[in-house]
Amino acid sequence: MNDASAGVKTAFVTEGANQVTIYGLSPVERMRRFAVKAGLAPVERMPATGPAIVADLGFAWDPAWLAWVKKAPGRAMAYGGRVVLAHYPDAAGRTGLDDIRDGERDASLYNETLRKREDAYVLPLTEENRRRIEKASYDGAYKGVTDLLTLYLWRGAAFHLTRLAAMLRLSPNMVSLIGIALCVWAFFLFRDGRYWEGLAAGLVFMVLDTVDGKLARCTGTSSSIGNIIDHGVDLVHPPFWYWAWGAGLGAWGQAMSPAELWSVVAILVAGYAVQRLVEGAFIASFRGIHIHVWERIDSRFRLITARRNPNMVILFASLLAGEPRLGLLGVVWWTVISCVFHVVRLIQAYVRRASGHPVTSWLAD
Structure with missing residues (x-):
């Protein structure tokens, strides 16, 4: 999503620290790749002005969540009461979240590209969950309607x-x-x-x-x-x-x-x-x-x-x-x-x- 008034891409920021790799990629590298594919601009720190999407490195999530959050400022996805992925209209003040969805309990999203309705995953990114996350990521990448x-x-x-x-x-x-x-x-x-x-x-x-x-x-x-x-x-x-x-x-x-x-x-x-x-x-x-x-x-x-x-x-x-x-x-x-x-x-x-x-x-x- 682009900021129409500024003519620039919405910033994407990761916060926290995590060393658990998924498919051989660090959480930061993997999330930034997803952000680039979604048309966002990964940055090192929160911008002083304008909207930004912030991702918690303590979790792994389906790219479908990023697409959903990106669609409208004010959207956020949470897990166990903790905000995991949020699109702040005002990055500096971190205000304006008015559509928070619980990714743990309400994860049904329609993926037009893969032609399926899916339960988009979000899981704590831990060594114990690594295999489960990789399998969920693989299943999420599968077309729902195919041969x-x-x-x-x-x-x-x-x-x-x-x-x-x-x-x-x-x-x-x-x-x-x-x-x-x-x-x-x-x-x-x-x-x-x-x-x-x-x-x-x-x-x-x-x-x-x-x-x-x-x-x-x-x-x-x-x-x-x-x-x-x-x-x-x-x-x-x-x-x-x-x-x-x-x-x-x-x-x-x-x-x-x-x-x-x-x-x-x-x-x-x-x-x-x-x-x-x-x-x-x-x-x-x-x-x-x-x-x-x-x-x-x-x-x-x-x-x-x-x-x-x-x-x-x-x-x-x-x-x-x-x-x-x-x-x-x-x-x-x-x-x-x-x-x-x-x-x-x-x-x-x-x-x-x-x-x-x-x-x-x-x-x-």
């Missing part, structure tokens, strides 16, 4: 890998680059019909695709370049994998003709593009609301909608049955079905609005 595999299958493994990467001082971009190398390797393995090895390489890549984002959020090291790398690879590589899978069918005696293979790839690319266009149209039409958080059915369908991870489940099942060709065709049909579902949901949203009823997220209620 089945990311949400359930490797969530625990990705947590331990995130902690390991932080201990090794790996940056999120380093993790991304390791994942990209595995992604490329999986392409060649699929092309050669070595599906089991390709799925193994692809699985590690998909897990690392989760780790890099969680590492960035837990350590306050997210960047525009990292975001472009992460989402760019996610956007580009699936069609190459599908083509490689089709090209490798000959090694299993189930080869597709070139025309059939390219038709399959064209349908998959078109289907993916349609789903993305529908998502963009929904966001543009309904004040930034994502289609996957409109109603509960949309969030549930996101678990299995035709994206890379659910599609890999179809291919894995077909491999178990010894029919990788049918698996690829199954991905085609599931993509078409998913497209129809999302187009119908977009039309229903327009009809809802035209009838005078608001379109809002069920998670924001």
Whole structure:
């Protein structure tokens, strides 16, 4: 939040002392990283004039609390009666707190970025609480609405890998680059019909695709370049994998003709593009609301909608049955079905609005 009259960023000040590290970061470094990401200006001491947000180093908190406090001067979050994070309208006088929320008992906040309603954590920062805080931070960085595999299958493994990467001082971009190398390797393995090895390489890549984002959020090291790398690879590589899978069918005696293979790839690319266009149209039409958080059915369908991870489940099942060709065709049909579902949901949203009823997220209620 900027001070409109002065044209400068709101100051962010830490007070107290604490040596307990979280994800290998000191409390001061970690909080200041979160402050910079929130558009605040970390300073060494309380400014003489103007508003300031003050953080008690005796506690660790979810960045969602900082976003909530930042929205309005006078807001504060407390724990056990002790103010932990406060946005003072007048920094020098430390006055004007009129909206104090108990983070211990009333922590439900809606995170628009991660598309979930969460109980934003706040805990005393002690050695005994270190592991609990790291787990809470990791869980807080997780999207509430995503695919089945990311949400359930490797969530625990990705947590331990995130902690390991932080201990090794790996940056999120380093993790991304390791994942990209595995992604490329999986392409060649699929092309050669070595599906089991390709799925193994692809699985590690998909897990690392989760780790890099969680590492960035837990350590306050997210960047525009990292975001472009992460989402760019996610956007580009699936069609190459599908083509490689089709090209490798000959090694299993189930080869597709070139025309059939390219038709399959064209349908998959078109289907993916349609789903993305529908998502963009929904966001543009309904004040930034994502289609996957409109109603509960949309969030549930996101678990299995035709994206890379659910599609890999179809291919894995077909491999178990010894029919990788049918698996690829199954991905085609599931993509078409998913497209129809999302187009119908977009039309229903327009009809809802035209009838005078608001379109809002069920998670924001």
